[in-house]
Amino acid sequence: VHRARAGRILALSLRPHSRDRTLKAVSFEYARAASLAEACALLATHGDSAKLIAGGQSLVPMMAMRLVRPAFLVDINEIGALKFVKIEKDVVRIGACTRQCVVEHDDALAARVPLLRQALGWVGHVQTRNRGTVGGSLAHADPSAELPLAAQVLGAKIVLRSAKGTRTLDSGNFFTGPMSTAMRPVECLEEIHWPIWGEKPCGSAFTEISIRHGDFAMAAAAAQVAIGADGRCTRAAFGLGGAAGMPLAFPKIAARLVGTKLEDKAIEDAAGDAAKECDPGSDLHATKAYRRHLAGVLAGRALREARDRAKAVR
Amino acid sequence: VSETLYAVAIEVNGKRCEARVPARLSLVDWLRDELRLTGTHVGCEHGICGACSVMLDGEPVRSCLMYTAQANGHRITTVEGLAKPDGSMSALQDAFCETHGLQCGYCTPGMLIAAQGLLNSNPNPTEEQIRDAIGGNLCRCTGYQQIVEAVELAARRLREAK
Numbered sequence: 001v002h003r004a005r006a007g008r009i010l011a012l013s014l015r016p017h018s019r020d021r022t023l024k025a026v027s028f029e030y031a032r033a034a035s036l037a038e039a040c041a042l043l044a045t046h047g048d049s050a051k052l053i054a055g056g057q058s059l060v061p062m063m064a065m066r067l068v069r070p071a072f073l074v075d076i077n078e079i080g081a082l083k084f085v086k087i088e089k090d091v092v093r094i095g096a097c098t099r100q101c102v103v104e105h106d107d108a109l110a111a112r113v114p115l116l117r118q119a120l121g122w123v124g125h126v127q128t129r130n131r132g133t134v135g136g137s138l139a140h141a142d143p144s145a146e147l148p149l150a151a152q153v154l155g156a157k158i159v160l161r162s163a164k165g166t167r168t169l170d171s172g173n174f175f176t177g178p179m180s181t182a183m184r185p186v187e188c189l190e191e192i193h194w195p196i197w198g199e200k201p202c203g204s205a206f207t208e209i210s211i212r213h214g215d216f217a218m219a220a221a222a223a224q225v226a227i228g229a230d231g232r233c234t235r236a237a238f239g240l241g242g243a244a245g246m247p248l249a250f251p252k253i254a255a256r257l258v259g260t261k262l263e264d265k266a267i268e269d270a271a272g273d274a275a276k277e278c279d280p281g282s283d284l285h286a287t288k289a290y291r292r293h294l295a296g297v298l299a300g301r302a303l304r305e306a307r308d309r310a311k312a313v314r
Numbered sequence: 315v316s317e318t319l320y321a322v323a324i325e326v327n328g329k330r331c332e333a334r335v336p337a338r339l340s341l342v343d344w345l346r347d348e349l350r351l352t353g354t355h356v357g358c359e360h361g362i363c364g365a366c367s368v369m370l371d372g373e374p375v376r377s378c379l380m381y382t383a384q385a386n387g388h389r390i391t392t393v394e395g396l397a398k399p400d401g402s403m404s405a406l407q408d409a410f411c412e413t414h415g416l417q418c419g420y421c422t423p424g425m426l427i428a429a430q431g432l433l434n435s436n437p438n439p440t441e442e443q444i445r446d447a448i449g450g451n452l453c454r455c456t457g458y459q460q461i462v463e464a465v466e467l468a469a470r471r472l473r474e475a476k
Contacts, residue, residue, distance in 0.1 A: 024359065060361070126449070131380070
């Protein structure tokens, strides 16, 4: 019997290759756009049936599982004009198709918007950051993803282009729910503007809890604070990921920290208030109550770490 | 139903390869099934396990998360491309053998690509950096300790050879 089975397995493995067995995604048409204008024209032509592919680190698995079934794939990976990091006075502009590894290794950028490198330390692995893009992560809008949380905390602006022109959205208006954004099917994310805080000294921090490092967070927190000459907070921002249908920032709660010395008590109160505003889901890995607990703990941790970094600057 | 085929020209391990492929053919399936470069392994097929890691223009990526058409005009190095031109093992591959850095061998091609990618940019990595570099590659024989030792050994030998 064993010999017969072995023979059959051998016969199967020697069977001429059949493409149908290995093609996981549904059939689609493909075009490599040479320019942003061409990508927008293709989107305008194909409308809802088209999908943009950037790094593909989330889209390709979803297509492999046939959760996403585009009839037409517009590849923007070869558009050089979408890959740049430009440091300006108050803002760093990053092209949508800039690889995450490029942002991670840019020291000049890290000196101005340190939260980006801190967030990327939690994003996937070397192989996925080599291919994954900044714009792709935002457009994918996973509620527990790191870059969307950083965008919410810093109040990034997102520039969208269609064949008809461009429009700019605040991150708060860009994210609309789990895996959904205000982007129209005919739009392509063009660039992201990350504010540089003028206040000095300033510190930021990103932290999260996940099953394994590099997995999506069960809960994540990011914070940035500035401290004045008198030791009092002059500006604060923080937010939580994995704690609702989209990453949340808490500008009103953060504003209450301004003027305090960011004592542990003030931070714990702010973190606790933020946790109350969360609406996390339950799944196999964590209940709603546990995620809410994590959210409060992590928000406090991120704020304390940001404070300590700001203090270390002076 | 006939499916549209797309012409690609991809440099694989230094050799130019031309083909016509359906858009949905993943790079790993093309490498294995069409080029018969079966050193690259298929594990999870959705970007979790790292077994399919190859180098795209010199940087490790997951070949299950790319369509073959997307690699058009680019340079791919698979595990077969790591050996020396005469076919003998690279310093890293030798080190894996010596430290028993593999058991069943399924994760090994991905581990080698990830580790080689690290050594190319960082000839003197710390243990933490090595663990980070292979963090996206799953080994189920629990061989991580010896894999880390292999990368350390290879790094040392490559530095001494310079």
